[in-house]
Amino acid sequence: MSAVLKNLIEQPYRHGFVTDIEADTAPKGLSEDIIRFISLKKSEPDWLLEFRLKAYRHWLTMKEPAWPNVKYPKIDFQDIIYYSAPKPKAKLASLDEVDPELLRTFEKLGVPVHEQKALAGVAVDVIFDSVSVTTTYKKKLADAGVIFCSMSEAVRDHPDLVKKYLGTVVPHGDNFYAALNSAVFTDGSFCYIPKGVKCPMELSTYFRINTESSGQFERTLIVAEEGAYVSYLEGCTAPKFDTNQLHAAVVELVALDRAEIKYSTVQNWYAGDEEGRGGIYNFVTKRGLCKGAASKISWTQVETGSAITWKYPSCILQGAGSVGEFYSVALTNHRQQADTGTKMIHIGPNTRSRIISKGISAGGSNNSYRGLVQIGPKAENARNYSQCDSMLIGSECGANTFPYIRVQNQTAKVEHEATTSKIGEEQLFYFQSRGIEMEAAVSMIINGFVKDVFTQLPMEFAVEAGRLLGLKLEGSVG
Amino acid sequence: MIRGDAKILLEVRNLSAKVAGVAILKGVSLTVRAGEVHAIMGPNGSGKSTFAKALVGHPAYEITSGEATFEGRNLFELAAEERARAGLFLGFQYPVEIPGVANAQFLRLAYNTIQGARGGDELDPLEFDDFVREKMKLLDIAPSFLERSVNEGFSGGEKKRNEILQLALLEPKLAFLDETDSGLDIDALRIVAAGVNRLVTPANAIVLVTHYQRLLNYIVPDYVHVMDGGRIVKTGGKDLALELESRGYDWVAAEAAAA
Numbered sequence: 001m002s003a004v005l006k007n008l009i010e011q012p013y014r015h016g017f018v019t020d021i022e023a024d025t026a027p028k029g030l031s032e033d034i035i036r037f038i039s040l041k042k043s044e045p046d047w048l049l050e051f052r053l054k055a056y057r058h059w060l061t062m063k064e065p066a067w068p069n070v071k072y073p074k075i076d077f078q079d080i081i082y083y084s085a086p087k088p089k090a091k092l093a094s095l096d097e098v099d100p101e102l103l104r105t106f107e108k109l110g111v112p113v114h115e116q117k118a119l120a121g122v123a124v125d126v127i128f129d130s131v132s133v134t135t136t137y138k139k140k141l142a143d144a145g146v147i148f149c150s151m152s153e154a155v156r157d158h159p160d161l162v163k164k165y166l167g168t169v170v171p172h173g174d175n176f177y178a179a180l181n182s183a184v185f186t187d188g189s190f191c192y193i194p195k196g197v198k199c200p201m202e203l204s205t206y207f208r209i210n211t212e213s214s215g216q217f218e219r220t221l222i223v224a225e226e227g228a229y230v231s232y233l234e235g236c237t238a239p240k241f242d243t244n245q246l247h248a249a250v251v252e253l254v255a256l257d258r259a260e261i262k263y264s265t266v267q268n269w270y271a272g273d274e275e276g277r278g279g280i281y282n283f284v285t286k287r288g289l290c291k292g293a294a295s296k297i298s299w300t301q302v303e304t305g306s307a308i309t310w311k312y313p314s315c316i317l318q319g320a321g322s323v324g325e326f327y328s329v330a331l332t333n334h335r336q337q338a339d340t341g342t343k344m345i346h347i348g349p350n351t352r353s354r355i356i357s358k359g360i361s362a363g364g365s366n367n368s369y370r371g372l373v374q375i376g377p378k379a380e381n382a383r384n385y386s387q388c389d390s391m392l393i394g395s396e397c398g399a400n401t402f403p404y405i406r407v408q409n410q411t412a413k414v415e416h417e418a419t420t421s422k423i424g425e426e427q428l429f430y431f432q433s434r435g436i437e438m439e440a441a442v443s444m445i446i447n448g449f450v451k452d453v454f455t456q457l458p459m460e461f462a463v464e465a466g467r468l469l470g471l472k473l474e475g476s477v478g
Numbered sequence: 479m480i481r482g483d484a485k486i487l488l489e490v491r492n493l494s495a496k497v498a499g500v501a502i503l504k505g506v507s508l509t510v511r512a513g514e515v516h517a518i519m520g521p522n523g524s525g526k527s528t529f530a531k532a533l534v535g536h537p538a539y540e541i542t543s544g545e546a547t548f549e550g551r552n553l554f555e556l557a558a559e560e561r562a563r564a565g566l567f568l569g570f571q572y573p574v575e576i577p578g579v580a581n582a583q584f585l586r587l588a589y590n591t592i593q594g595a596r597g598g599d600e601l602d603p604l605e606f607d608d609f610v611r612e613k614m615k616l617l618d619i620a621p622s623f624l625e626r627s628v629n630e631g632f633s634g635g636e637k638k639r640n641e642i643l644q645l646a647l648l649e650p651k652l653a654f655l656d657e658t659d660s661g662l663d664i665d666a667l668r669i670v671a672a673g674v675n676r677l678v679t680p681a682n683a684i685v686l687v688t689h690y691q692r693l694l695n696y697i698v699p700d701y702v703h704v705m706d707g708g709r710i711v712k713t714g715g716k717d718l719a720l721e722l723e724s725r726g727y728d729w730v731a732a733e734a735a736a737a
Contacts, residue, residue, distance in 0.1 A: 427576050432557070435559050449577075
């Protein structure tokens with residue numbers, strides 16, 4: 001048991017390799033020409049190019065946000081590659097024609113790109129740098145009426161749906177990074193669950209950044225019609241580079257009457273080395289709109305990667321009686337920084353939200369929870385419960401909680417609880433004095449700490465996530 | 479029970495140790511054979527708890543000289559968890575709280591770890607549940623103990639009972655019980671003492687670290703040692719405890735100084 005754990009813990013970042021593959025790459029830098037280049041590459045309709053240009057022009061007027069509790073050198077947005085795609089050998093008709101090098105990459109990462117080898121019941125959209133490589137189980141999903149494809153395909157095959165919803169939850173000028181994404185997004189996943197359909201399997205997107213100094217700007221849009229249900233999983237990795245890579249995604253969710261969307265993320269980008277060299281800057285805008293009555297959106301995230309994490313998966317609770325949930329485990333080690341949390345915007349009456357945030361800081365890292373609970377004037381009987389717990393491992397790290405609460409309706413009930421605890425020498429010794437190794441002790445304490453969040457994850461993800469936490473805490477105690 | 483031919487479990491010679499740079503133990507020697515019950519008594523700050531913690535491997539205690547063997551193995555070459563697996567146990571004076579970790583889960587991990595080290599059978603959660611509930615009945619412990627987080631929000635007496643429950647589960651060869659009687663009312667003391675007495679066999683041994691004679695009415699020691707200034711200054715039989723009760727510790731210290 002202990003030897004196995006030790007092996008696990010002493011493994012370096014496993015996904016840090018680079019695939020040597022011929023790529024179709026745009027020159028570095030950002031301009032209207034680059035945006036036109038991307039749009040042309042993807043044979044997009046005019047309205048989408050217009051959307052991009054509008055966002056770009058707006059972005060030029062915006063300033064990078066300075067309020068997050070994170071520190072990093074100024075990003076040179078002209079030093080980033082905004083489009084990089086593995087060069088297709090020819091037009092692809094099936095997976096058999098995908099570059100075998102690419103397939104091997106995902107095999108190495110443990111991502112099921114072949115349906116016959118896939119985890120039962122999970123359909124996967126695989127994104128490599130800027131483009132979607134393949135989507136599995138398309139046919140089975142289509143039989144149920146579910147559309148699950150890359151954003152590029154959706155623009156081509158379902159333009160009306162995309163046009164109807166794109167930018168409705170996160171408008172093109174929403175914030176600095178959302179505007180940047182709107183201008184240059186290259187691919188992402190699109191899911192559409194028609195009225196009354198319970199999606200027959202878990203949907204999953206796997207993101208991989210490969211090219212050095214390329215950014216990843218994917219855009220995900222999930223629409224659940226009346227009474228529909230979908231559970232969606234997102235996983236990410238990137239190779240190890242000494243330079244930082246920018247990941248600025250936008251995720252939009254729309255739930256109509258009685259629809260439910262469950263969105264889970266296990267994020268394992270490269271976090272940089274122990275001194276903080278390299279790693280992903282993860283500046284992401286994720287927002288769900290509970291548009292219909294009694295709809296529900298649930299975010300679950302396990303954040304272990306990234307040099308810097310800056311994201312607030314949020315819910316706008318517009319429909320009467322709609323429900324928003326946010327379950328988060330954010331782990332930082334070494335020099336990692338995280339400023340993450342959620343926003344619950346209560347607009348409709350009888351809306352409810354629940355926030356469970358667990359921050360774990362180790363090494364010399366800094367971990368902040370930042371959350372907003374806003375109860376609007378018409379949100380009669382709105383309820384919120386927030387619980388923010390921090391755990392410190394060692395004495396070099398930091399944890400902060402920044403809760404913002406705005407209530408404009410007297411009938412609202414808002415609760416906030418926060419705790420901070422520390423894994424101390426005495427606790428570890430207590431385990432050791434019963435024969436238990438330190439690593440097993442830490443893992444048991446951490447698992448106890450994150451239990452409320454992990455129970456929200458789909459099974460396979462929960463196992464993977466638990467393993468990840470162990471890996472990430474390598475050498476942080478003792 | 480004293481048998482001169484019984485196997486030596488613990489042999490400590492001239493042990494010195496310091497905490498945060500301050501010398502606490504200044505040459506302690508002690509031999510514990512299988513089947514024996516020892517009591518280490520002495521005033522506050524005499525080094526009793528330090529002695530127990532240093533032997534089980536608490537990281538805050540630095541061994542500066544001397545040696546200790548457990549069944550012939552050099553204790554100081556073993557990590558704390560290895561000493562536990564070899565059969566050492568410490569019932570803590572102040573058991574630490576571990577929020578978020580269910581007691582049942584912790585107890586099972588400890589049990590299976592120790593069983594694994596002995597080549598015994600590990601128990602799955604259901605088997606363990608039956609097993610631990612039996613043990614709890616003997617110690618008059620409420621079933622809710624299992625669902626609660628380890629020691630979290632436990633009263634002083636509950637924490638001590640949880641230590642004795644671990645003693646009963648892990649069946650160590652040599653157990654140090656550090657001030658197990660403090661914080662217990664008379665009923666709880668009786669139950670805990672009965673639990674400990676049941677665990678004493680010819681094959682194992684117990685070292686009670688205690689301030690008061692009270693506990694020794696229930697658990698009768700074969701040897702009573704008095705510790706003062708980081709040394710064992712006097713050793714006697716169970717009557718020594720009674721004498722200490724009536725006369726205090728000062729005379730022992732004076733006697734030792736004169737010698």
